[in-house]
Amino acid sequence: MILLVPEPPLQKPSDKTTSATLVYQKLRRDILNGTMKPGQKLQIDQVAQRYDSGINPVREALNRLSAERLVDRRDQRGFFVPPLTLKAFRELVQSRCWIEALALEQSILNRTQAWEDELITTHYRLDREPVRLAGEKGGDNSAWEERHRAFHNALIGNSGSSWVTGFCHDMMDHAERYRFASMSGTYPRRDSREEHRAIMEATIDGDIARATELLTSHYRLTLQRLEEQTSAPVPGEAEASAATTD
Numbered sequence: 001m002i003l004l005v006p007e008p009p010l011q012k013p014s015d016k017t018t019s020a021t022l023v024y025q026k027l028r029r030d031i032l033n034g035t036m037k038p039g040q041k042l043q044i045d046q047v048a049q050r051y052d053s054g055i056n057p058v059r060e061a062l063n064r065l066s067a068e069r070l071v072d073r074r075d076q077r078g079f080f081v082p083p084l085t086l087k088a089f090r091e092l093v094q095s096r097c098w099i100e101a102l103a104l105e106q107s108i109l110n111r112t113q114a115w116e117d118e119l120i121t122t123h124y125r126l127d128r129e130p131v132r133l134a135g136e137k138g139g140d141n142s143a144w145e146e147r148h149r150a151f152h153n154a155l156i157g158n159s160g161s162s163w164v165t166g167f168c169h170d171m172m173d174h175a176e177r178y179r180f181a182s183m184s185g186t187y188p189r190r191d192s193r194e195e196h197r198a199i200m201e202a203t204i205d206g207d208i209a210r211a212t213e214l215l216t217s218h219y220r221l222t223l224q225r226l227e228e229q230t231s232a233p234v235p236g237e238a239e240a241s242a243a244t245t246d
Contacts, residue, residue: 019053019054019057020056020057020058020060020061020064021061022051022053022057023047023051023053023057023058023060023061024060024061024064024065026051027042027047027051027061027062027065028065028070031065031070031071031081031177032070032173032176032177032180033140033145033176033180034177034180034181036081037081038081038082038083038084038177038181039080039081039083040080040081041077041078041079041080042062042071042078042079042080042081043078044058044059044062044078044079047061047062062079066079068170068173069082069174070082070173070174084177084178084181086226086227089175089178089223089226090223092171092174092175092178093175093219093220093222093223095171096168096171096172096175096219097215097216097219097220099164099167099168099171100155100156100168100171100215100216100219101212101215101216102159102164103155103156103159103161103164103165103168104155104156104159104203104208104211104212104215105208105212106158106159106160106161106164107155107156107157107158107159107203108158108203108206108208108211109208110158110159110160111158111206112158115154115157115158116204118154118157119151119154119155119200119203119204120200120204122147122150122151122153122154123151123154123196123197123200125147125150125151126144126147126148126150126151126196127193127196127197129141129143129144129147130144131144131192132144140180149172151196151200152172153169153172155199155203155215156168175219175222178222178223178226179222181226182222182225182226190221190225195214195218195221196218198214199211199214199215199218202214
């Protein structure tokens with residue numbers, strides 16, 4: 001017999017928990033977008049000063065990020081931003097292609113009108129948002145980043161498996177770091193708008209083979225852009241080599 005236990009009531013977070021969560025969110029964002037450089041040591045006191053926090057919330061945030069593999073914890077040396085290496089990215093892209101192709105296939109097989117409406121809506125919002133800001137502000141557009149993530153989440157969000165969806169979200173976070181690195185290089189411009197439109201249309205048409213092929217090609221292109229500049233190491237790759245010789 002399976003014993004069903006009711007969920008405990010939600011507790012109001014303490015100030016300490018709230019502070020740790022805020023540090024976690026801010027540090028996580030800065031690691032993903034490259035503000036915190038690959039291979040950079042995360043001195044606890046400096047992180048606390050940067051985010052106007054105490055030492056204990058910073059420790060909690062670092063431990064949480066370490067569990068997500070977004071921070072490296074090295075014995076006797078402290079915490080570091082994980083390096084970016086082509087070897088690791090190749091493995092990540094291959095894993096992402098395997099799992100997200102499966103998730104997209106299942107999403108299409110489980111298709112509902114509500115899911116199709118969400119996919120069309122998230123794509124519409126993404127398509128209307130510029131990748132980069134114009135004028136004096138310039139630079140990356142955080143609104144585009146949010147809509148880009150929402151579109152990709154919608155693609156695989158109807159798979160019916162919270163486990164698969166969770167794996168996809170984790171891999172998306174790690175891939176984000178490499179995507180920012182590829183955007184900072186001198187690469188030929190890619191038509192990501194057309195790539196997303198084609199993926200959306202194939203998905204809505206129910207063409208599983210084409211939709212999954214377009215999605216995996218979309219991910220492999222980012223890897224290809226980094227591989228094409230083999231003479232210029234991926235940021236943090238030198239630090240990764242040094243860490244293995246310590």
